[in-house]
């Protein structure tokens with residue numbers, strides 16, 4: 001327990017703006033989020049909370065920074081998330097896709113998620129009583145899934161959890177538990193993050 005005490009003290013010193021920093025976490029993931037799709041604050045809050053939950057399960061603490069959309073060249077780090085109003089896919093076969101990973105001209109990757117598709121998925125889910133919770137939850141899963149592709153350095157999908165190619169409405173209804181990464185995916189993601197930390 002002694003070492004845990006020390007870790008909390010260091011955590012308090014080094015991560016003063018992350019109020020919820022968890023000393024038990026093995027890695028942190030700093031993301032920069034631009035809300036181009038004008039997703040309402042209450043839905044964004046649900047998404048934030050849900051994203052924290054998804055990553056804490058694999059011992060990663062998310063540090064979420066909102067970047068105002070009018071700042072074109074604001075502080076942009078390695079992990080950028082753009083919440084877009086509309087899907088950028090024209091191909092009907094990609095109609096249901098909730099997000100994508102784009103390579104930027106600076107050679108980094110940027111995660112895009114599509115608010116129109118997220119809302120369509122929410123509307124298609126049967127028996128969901130709390131629209132905000134369900135929409136926020138899908139938004140968080142979409143961000144986590146695309147970040148997963150970047151962090152796993154792979155565009156392949158798995159048969160279980162958040163890295164599946166397709167989700168059912170039963171995955172996102174009020175009664176459904178949180179969707180997580182597989183623990184093997186968590187191992188790879190933590191390794192990637194530790195490698196990138198200077």
Ligand SMILES: [Zn+2]
Pocket residue numbers: 145149155157164165
């Ligand atoms: Zn995917």
